Each structure stands twice: as C-alpha cells, then as structure tokens.
Amino acid sequence: MVGKTSHLKHCNYPDIRSELDMTIQPDNLTFYITALAAVLASIGLFFFLVTRISLIYQTSMVKSDPDTAHIYWIYKSPLFIRLADRMFVVSSILLGQYSKLVDCVVKRLNPSLKGKRILQISCAFGNVSEKIAESCAKQDASEFVLTDIMQSELDNAERKLKRFGKLCTYLKQDATNLEFEDQSFDYVVVFFLPHELPSDKKDKLIVEANRVLKPGGKVVFGEFHKPRLKILEILGRIYFYIFEPYATEMWDTFDIGQAIEENTGVPYKIQKDTFLFSNFQILTAKRLA
Ligand SMILES: C[S@@+](CC[C@H](N)C(=O)[O-])C[C@H]1O[C@@H](n2cnc3c(N)ncnc32)[C@H](O)[C@@H]1O
Numbered sequence: 001m002v003g004k005t006s007h008l009k010h011c012n013y014p015d016i017r018s019e020l021d022m023t024i025q026p027d028n029l030t031f032y033i034t035a036l037a038a039v040l041a042s043i044g045l046f047f048f049l050v051t052r053i054s055l056i057y058q059t060s061m062v063k064s065d066p067d068t069a070h071i072y073w074i075y076k077s078p079l080f081i082r083l084a085d086r087m088f089v090v091s092s093i094l095l096g097q098y099s100k101l102v103d104c105v106v107k108r109l110n111p112s113l114k115g116k117r118i119l120q121i122s123c124a125f126g127n128v129s130e131k132i133a134e135s136c137a138k139q140d141a142s143e144f145v146l147t148d149i150m151q152s153e154l155d156n157a158e159r160k161l162k163r164f165g166k167l168c169t170y171l172k173q174d175a176t177n178l179e180f181e182d183q184s185f186d187y188v189v190v191f192f193l194p195h196e197l198p199s200d201k202k203d204k205l206i207v208e209a210n211r212v213l214k215p216g217g218k219v220v221f222g223e224f225h226k227p228r229l230k231i232l233e234i235l236g237r238i239y240f241y242i243f244e245p246y247a248t249e250m251w252d253t254f255d256i257g258q259a260i261e262e263n264t265g266v267p268y269k270i271q272k273d274t275f276l277f278s279n280f281q282i283l284t285a286k287r288l289a
Contacts, residue, residue, distance in 0.1 A: 043092045067174060068149055070198055070246065078152045081125075085156060090126035097275045101222050102128045104273050104282040106135050108220045109187050113139035116186035120146045121175045121209060122193040123153040128222070132189060133164045145185075147173040176204035180212045188212065188219040194256065195224050195247035202246075202254055203263050210264040210287070218286045219260075225274055225281035226251040232279055256283045 068076070075081065091098045105128060109118065113136055120129060123146055136144045144167055148154050154170040161168050173179055175193060188209050194202050209219045224247055227233050233251075240247040257270045267288040274281050 040092070043088065046089075070196065070201070071150065076150050076152055078155065081152055081156045085125040087126060090124075094280065095276055097280050098126055100275055101280055101282060102126070102131050104275075105189060105191065105220050105222055106131050108218065108271075108273075108282060108284040109135060109189070113141040113187070116141050117184065118144045118187045118189070119180070119185040119212065120144070120189045120191070121178070121205070122190070123148040123157040124191045124193075127160075128189075128191050129157055130160060133161050133168055137164055137167055141167070143167065143169060145169045145171060147171050147175070147178070149174050176201050176208060178208045178212055182211055183214045185212050186214055186217045188217070189222075190219065191222040192224075194221070194254070195244055195250050198246055199249055199254060202249070203259060206256070206259045206263045210260065210266060213287050215287050215289050218284055221256050221281070221283045221285075223256065223281055223283065224250050225278050227277045227279040229277040229279075232277055236279070256281075257285070260285050 087098070094101065109132070118132065118136055118141055120132060123129060129146060133144050135141075144164070146154065146157050146161075146168060147170075148157070149172065151172050154172060158168075158170050171179075175190075176197075190205070190209060194205060197205060213219055224236070227236060236251075237248060257268075257272070260268050260270070269286040269288055271284045271286075272281055273284075
C-alpha cells in the first residue's frame with residue numbers, strides 16, 4: 001500500500017490517490033476500532049443473553065435431573081443448540097484459538113487411525129467432531145463413537161456428520177458412568193468437558209476415560225489452562241464467574257495430568273501443548289500399560 005501510494009504521487013490520478021490515502025487516516029482507524037469493539041460487544045451480549053435466559057428458564061420451569069443439573073440449557077434445547085453452535089461463537093469463547101486447538105487434537109491422534117476405534121466423550125460445538133471424523137475416514141478407522149448425556153446434542157452432531165455414514169455411531173451415555181467394555185478404544189477425545197463438571201464428576205470422568213482405553217492408546221483432552229498473563233487470568237475469572245461456575249477448578253485445584261496419576265494407578269506418558277499465554281491446553285496422555 002505504501003509503495004502504491006508513493007508511486008501515485010508522481011502521476012495525475014488525484015481521486016484515486018485520495019481514496020487510497022483514506023485507508024491510513026486516523027479517523028478510519030477509529031472507525032475500525034469502534035466497529036471491532038461493537039462486533040465483540042454484540043457477540044458478548046448475544047452469548048450473555050442466551051446463557052442467562054437459558055439459566056432462568058432452567059431454574060424456573062424445568063425440574064432438574066441430578067445427573068444433568070450442571071449442564072446449561074444451551075446444551076439441552078435443540079433451539080439453543082442451533083443458535084449457539086456457530087463457529088464465530090466458539091471462536092470468540094476460545095479467543096480465536098479454536099482452529100489451532102482442533103488441529104492439535106487431530107494431530108495428536110497418531111501414529112495411525114487405520115482399523116482403530118475412536119471415542120469422543122461428550123459432543124461439542126464447532127467442527128472438532130467433523131475434523132476427527134474426516135481424519136478417521138481418510139485413515140480408514142474402524143469406528144468413531146460419539147457420546148453425550150443429552151440426546152439433543154447427539155442429534156445435532158449426527159446432523160453435522162451425516163456425510164460420514166456408518167463410520168460414526170451416536171450413543172447417549174454419561175461420561176462419569178460409560179457403558180463400554182474395559183479397554184475397548186484406541187483413542188479417546190475429551191474436548192472442553194472437565195471444566196463443565198463439578199469436581200467429583202471430574203475425577204469420575206478421568207477414571208472412565210482410563211477404563212475404556214486400551215494399553216498403548218491415547219486420551220486427548222482440550223481444556224482451559226491457567227494463563228501466564230495476569231490480565232488474562234483476571235478476565236478469565238470474571239468470565240468463569242458469570243458463565244462457567246466449575247471452570248476455575250481447572251486453574252486452582254484440578255490438574256488433568258495429576259488427576260490421571262492419582263485416579264488410575266496406571267502409568268501414562270503426558271504431553272502438554274499450550275496456547276495463548278497458556279490459556280488453553282491440549283493434554284495427550286499415552287497409556288503405557
Ligand atoms: C463439551 S461441553 C462444552 C463444549 C465446549 N464449550 C464447546 O462447545 O466446544 C458441553 C457438552 O458436554 C455434555 N455433557 C455435560 N456433562 C456430561 C456428562 N456427564 N456426560 C456426557 N456429556 C456431558 C453436554 O451435554 C454438552 O453437550
């Protein structure tokens with residue numbers, strides 16, 4: 001842009017030049033910053049209203065089942081699921097890191113998925129399940145099983161993964177009490193579930209993920225992680241206070257690697273990738289025996 005502008009200074013196209021010059025005026029910069037702030041504020045307001053309304057609805061109109069009382073209505077109602085399951089929503093919540101996190105999950109499902117059974121414990125918004133399914137299809141995996149405690153989430157996932165046909169299976173199961181045989185999966189993926197669970201359920205999830213995993217297999221977690229930047233920590237705590245009441249445990253009392261060690265009695269090799277000043281983590285645990 002700078003090169004083009006200086007070249008135009010020597011020719012007779014004043015209209016075009018003044019148009020190009022406009023792109024670097026401070027007024028324009030203010031406009032773009034204001035527009036960006038407005039877009040971010042609208043996304044925040046959208047999400048705030050949807051979650052608040054869903055909470056009010058849940059507490060006033062729905063008799064809560066103790067197994068699902070911790071789950072936002074947003075993950076229960078087909079309408080809210082449709083509204084919120086949008087890439088711009090998940091990308092905003094995960095501060096622009098969503099694609100990197102998903103890419104890392106898929107990369108950690110190695111060496112090969114050929115003939116392997118892969119389990120995703122709990123569905124998630126965005127395209128993480130699609131990316132895993134694509135990888136399974138490309139590498140000729142034998143089965144990709146998706147579970148969730150909410151049928152509405154499974155229906156949403158099935159709608160998104162229709163094109164993978166029989167490769168994918170959808171089963172309604174509680175992550176803290178899975179119905180699979182011991183050691184029946186080669187890979188297990190848990191994407192942003194632990195922070196949603198009360199602390200006793202967090203431990204039960206780890207026990208179950210270990211139980212269904214074959215020796216030599218891997219469990220891959222995507223989750224929040226305590227950030228190195230103080231400002232991110234402060235903003236994160238405010239966000240968690242409003243939206244995710246069990247999430248600060250991920251920073252203060254619950255470490256996934258330590259929980260695996262304490263709850264399984266099985267040796268694991270842990271690899272941790274962190275993102276955005278350590279605000280997010282992909283933790284890969286390889287079961288050694
Ligand atoms: C995975 S978390 C949120 C995902 C993340 N915020 C995202 O969209 O990427 C929400 C999902 O966990 C499911 N869930 C919550 N508790 C569960 C449990 N005990 N067992 C299985 N699924 C559960 C909810 O039904 C919902 O589909």
